[in-house]
Amino acid sequence: MTLKKNLSVFFIFSFIVLGTHNANSQTVIYDSISKQKVALIDVRKTYERVIDKGYASIEMFEYLGNYYYKDKDFQKSKLYFDMLFKKYKLSQISKKSIDLYKTL
Incomplete structure (x- = not known):
């Protein structure tokens, strides 16, 4: 993987992990079988x-564009699709x- 891709993956992982501490983006439940805490992000x-x-x-842009389209x-x-197409090549x-x- 290229350095740029490695950095993207690192930042995504870092912010997902950091985001788990925000109560607005996660719900903590208890697994019914193992009785352990599970975070739904x-x-x-x-x-x-x-x-x-x-x-x-x-x-990220594709996920959000597709998510809101389905919603x-x-x-x-x-x-989000506009941001995607402005920032990245079509290929x-x-x-x-x-x-x-x-279709939009």
Whole structure:
């Protein structure tokens, strides 16, 4: 992997781990079988916070664009797809995201 990709992965992992401490983006429940705590992390909120702080990746923009498209929030979907297509080359973006963007 390239240095740029390694840094992206590092930042994504770091902010996901740091984001688990925010009560707004996670819910703690107890597993019914093992009776251990399990944290349910809201990936959407975590990715949005990471992007707001200036860190981003293709995967984050695609995830958010696809998430909001499926949720029928086409305005937010277009927002994240616009960011994706402005920042990255067409050859780097998945065919699914390209197809969804064309429908907006």
